[in-house]
Amino acid sequence: MPADPPEQFVNRVAVTGLGPVSSIGSGISIFADALFSGNSGISRISRFDPSGFPYQHAGEVVGFDPAHYLRRLDPAEWGRSSQLAAAAARLAVADARLDPHRIDPTRAHAIIGTTSGESAVIEAVTAQLVAAGFPGQDPALLAQLPANRIAHAVSMELGLEGESLTIANACSASNCAIGYGYDLLSDGRADVVLAGGAESVCRWIHAGFYRLGAVADNVCAPFDRDRAGLLTGEGGAVLVLETFEHARARGARIYAEVLGYAVNCDASHPVAPDLDGISACMRAAHLDAGVKPSDVDYISAHGTGTRVGDQVEGQAILDVFGPEPPPVSSIKSMIGHTMGAASAFGAIASILAIDRGLLPPTMNFGSVDPGLAGLDTVPNAARPATVRVAQNNGFAFAGDNAIVMLGAVA
Amino acid sequence: MNGVMVRGWSALSSAGIGTRALSDRIAGMDLDTAPTGPDTEFAEPLPAPGHAVTGFDPVARLGRKGTSTYDRVTALTSVCCQEALEEAGTVVDDTTSPRIGVVLGTTLGSLKSSSDFERDTLVHARPYMVNPRLFPTGVMNFAAGQVAIRFGLRGVNATLAGGDVAFFNGLRYAATMLGHGRAEVMLTGAAEEFTPHRAWAAHLTGGTAAPLGEGAAMFVLTRPDAPSWTGPDRWAHVRGVATGFGAGDRSGAALTGCVIRLLEETRTDPAVVTTVLTGEATADDTTEYGPVAQALGQSPRRMMVKRLLGECSAASAALALSFLLAADADPGLTLLTARGRDGSVGAALVEVLPRCRR
Numbered sequence: 001m002p003a004d005p006p007e008q009f010v011n012r013v014a015v016t017g018l019g020p021v022s023s024i025g026s027g028i029s030i031f032a033d034a035l036f037s038g039n040s041g042i043s044r045i046s047r048f049d050p051s052g053f054p055y056q057h058a059g060e061v062v063g064f065d066p067a068h069y070l071r072r073l074d075p076a077e078w079g080r081s082s083q084l085a086a087a088a089a090r091l092a093v094a095d096a097r098l099d100p101h102r103i104d105p106t107r108a109h110a111i112i113g114t115t116s117g118e119s120a121v122i123e124a125v126t127a128q129l130v131a132a133g134f135p136g137q138d139p140a141l142l143a144q145l146p147a148n149r150i151a152h153a154v155s156m157e158l159g160l161e162g163e164s165l166t167i168a169n170a171c172s173a174s175n176c177a178i179g180y181g182y183d184l185l186s187d188g189r190a191d192v193v194l195a196g197g198a199e200s201v202c203r204w205i206h207a208g209f210y211r212l213g214a215v216a217d218n219v220c221a222p223f224d225r226d227r228a229g230l231l232t233g234e235g236g237a238v239l240v241l242e243t244f245e246h247a248r249a250r251g252a253r254i255y256a257e258v259l260g261y262a263v264n265c266d267a268s269h270p271v272a273p274d275l276d277g278i279s280a281c282m283r284a285a286h287l288d289a290g291v292k293p294s295d296v297d298y299i300s301a302h303g304t305g306t307r308v309g310d311q312v313e314g315q316a317i318l319d320v321f322g323p324e325p326p327p328v329s330s331i332k333s334m335i336g337h338t339m340g341a342a343s344a345f346g347a348i349a350s351i352l353a354i355d356r357g358l359l360p361p362t363m364n365f366g367s368v369d370p371g372l373a374g375l376d377t378v379p380n381a382a383r384p385a386t387v388r389v390a391q392n393n394g395f396a397f398a399g400d401n402a403i404v405m406l407g408a409v410a
Numbered sequence: 411m412n413g414v415m416v417r418g419w420s421a422l423s424s425a426g427i428g429t430r431a432l433s434d435r436i437a438g439m440d441l442d443t444a445p446t447g448p449d450t451e452f453a454e455p456l457p458a459p460g461h462a463v464t465g466f467d468p469v470a471r472l473g474r475k476g477t478s479t480y481d482r483v484t485a486l487t488s489v490c491c492q493e494a495l496e497e498a499g500t501v502v503d504d505t506t507s508p509r510i511g512v513v514l515g516t517t518l519g520s521l522k523s524s525s526d527f528e529r530d531t532l533v534h535a536r537p538y539m540v541n542p543r544l545f546p547t548g549v550m551n552f553a554a555g556q557v558a559i560r561f562g563l564r565g566v567n568a569t570l571a572g573g574d575v576a577f578f579n580g581l582r583y584a585a586t587m588l589g590h591g592r593a594e595v596m597l598t599g600a601a602e603e604f605t606p607h608r609a610w611a612a613h614l615t616g617g618t619a620a621p622l623g624e625g626a627a628m629f630v631l632t633r634p635d636a637p638s639w640t641g642p643d644r645w646a647h648v649r650g651v652a653t654g655f656g657a658g659d660r661s662g663a664a665l666t667g668c669v670i671r672l673l674e675e676t677r678t679d680p681a682v683v684t685t686v687l688t689g690e691a692t693a694d695d696t697t698e699y700g701p702v703a704q705a706l707g708q709s710p711r712r713m714m715v716k717r718l719l720g721e722c723s724a725a726s727a728a729l730a731l732s733f734l735l736a737a738d739a740d741p742g743l744t745l746l747t748a749r750g751r752d753g754s755v756g757a758a759l760v761e762v763l764p765r766c767r768r
Contacts, residue, residue: 054538115550116524116548118518122525126528148750152752155655163582164654165570166571167568167569168516180583207531211545264564265511265555265558271545398556398567
């Protein structure tokens with residue numbers, strides 16, 4: 001029963017630039033080639049010493065060199081999540097052919113999602129604490145801790161002076177960021193929004209998921225009958241969103257349109273997903289975007305590869321869409337669970353599907369889960385398809401669900 | 411956008427727990443009160459005392475159920491939300507709960523929870539022998555999520571890591587959700603905990619102008635034309651809120667610009683602003699008041715709530731609004747501002763409504 005949105009919120013919202021910094025490659029053309037080839041970004045963990053852990057693999061951005069991307073920020077002053085966000089934002093504006101100096105900086109916002117903020121910095125200062133007590137912590141590292149700096153890194157790198165906001169809604173945070181950016185553009189408070197997410201691989205997140213029984217050894221196989229769990233991942237993923245008016249005035253290429261979104265909360269369990277909450281979020285997203293389930297051509301799944309998570313998501317899709325839902329794939333089979341960046345990577349994959357007429361595959365798919373019969377997971381190979389409307393799922397701890405709807409532009 | 415209405419609120423701070431404790435403290439008006447806490451026994455030494463919430467027993471207020479994993483910021487937030495919802499008289503049932511959202515401002519959640527979890531991976535012979543039930547507490551959205559679970563609030567649930575400006579981010583986010591019809595009620599505020607981890611981080615990075623503080627302030631917000639189930643009272647009208655960013659020494663100009671935008675958007679004559687609540691803590695510090703006065707073209711009365719309640723980081727501006735609502739005197743049209751140390755700025759224009767002043 002949501003109220004009808006007021007009529008003055010009429011600006012259409014365009015996606016004009018895509019900036020992925022990922023374990024399967026950075027920059028949109030390299031990322032897209034890897035994505036549609038089904039490449040794996042999983043490797044043995046190098047960001048921390050994993051030798052004490054039974055499982056030792058993750059989706060790291062191996063060899064990430066922030067100085068290669070950043071023009072204004074001094075990487076030494078910023079944590080890894082901030083570096084990844086700012087690098088992704090640089091790639092996104094380059095892809096959009098948007099000169100940040102030629103926009104009104106006060107009407108350009110940076111809205112960036114994260115799960116654990118500067119988690120690798122927390123890891124580093126905690127190691128110092130354990131070794132030498134609180135006074136032994138490095139002030140320069142402590143100064144990098146505040147999570148608000150992740151969005152500020154984007155604002156500072158690009159010279160943006162509008163809102164600079166880090167949304168910390170865990171693993172659906174970057175869908176929340178895209179959604180909030182959509183609102184700011186649609187109601188006229190922004191010309192441009194850099195929206196996305198960033199996350200770093202770190203020891204305590206790996207340990208936490210492992211102890212929840214949610215981590216796989218070295219293969220993430222979403223929706224597979226024998227799926228064993230997720231692999232943690234990292235990266236930065238940022239989209240350039242603009243009003244149609246702003247994009248067209250500068251002659252920008254428009255990849256796709258943000259049709260709408262929905263956010264809700266299961267309000268039931270700190271970590272377990274809830275079928276009713278997720279189904280309600282899907283229905284609300286369709287309503288907000290003005291589409292019917294039968295209009296949806298592709299679903300980019302949250303699909304972490306855990307037994308319960310995939311079961312609940314798949315069941316919710318079957319409940320909402322009926323026995324023959326549109327194709328559903330999870331790119332986490334390639335890049336792992338990039339948490340705060342995951343939904344933004346999912347959005348990029350959805351937009352590429354619309355733009356290229358190609359569905360990203362679910363890799364590592366062996367056999368159909370009898371509990372999810374009817375789900376077409378685009379197994380193991382990309383597939384040509386016309387995608388007019390795509391649904392991008394994001395779910396999180398605390399039952400924070402966020403779903404963004406994306407559409408082709410005629 | 412026509413702003414948002416404050417329909418009820420509560421606050422926890424070194425002044426005490428709840429609206430009356432804050433009113434009583436303000437009536438006594440011991441500005442520059444000596445830091446009183448914390449009264450919690452920490453295993454680790456503290457660099458300095460702080461303005462902590464004392465005599466706080468979350469189990470007594472929330473019950474044993476569900477609280478065993480709570481860290482301090484989650485307990486402060488939960489109790490504050492319980493009180494604010496009661497104060498507002500908002501009806502929470504199966505019909506209304508999907509229309510009630512939560513937005514909580516923070517700096518990085520509980521640094522202690524995240525760091526303690528990491529610590530366990532370092533000190534145990536087997537690094538994975540951590541307590542899985544404590545894992546979600548290390549993730550920033552734990553407190554807001556617990557509020558949703560405890561009180562059954564199924565609308566949007568947002569955690570905004572805005573640091574010093576978080577409450578302004580939260581007001582703007584709430585106004586957006588309400589204005590776009592995505593929620594009917596937004597339980598909006600910010601919280602920050604006093605722990606050795608935060609105290610040492612503040613101390614080692616140059617200290618704070620006021621002694622470190624902690625607290626939470628939560629406000630039940632609606633559109634001006636909200637349905638009756640949202641509650642009977644109207645405490646204040648937040649006419650508008652603006653945020654911005656300026657790198658390095660550009661943040662002063664960003665704050666001036668932010669206030670000018672706010673005045674324009676709300677069609678407010680700057681001459682009628684009578685009071686400014688800033689985030690400074692000493693009279694000779696005008697790094698925030700200066701740019702604000704420049705935007706206003708006049709120099710209204712300045713109040714510095716941090717002198718009373720300490721440096722509460724993300725919660726400071728939320729506590730400043732609670733201070734305004736708890737004070738007995740009519741403050742006139744008031745501007746709340748913040749200038750964060752990392753370059754973000756925020757401002758909100760607040761009109762306290764007379765018929766609810768107590």
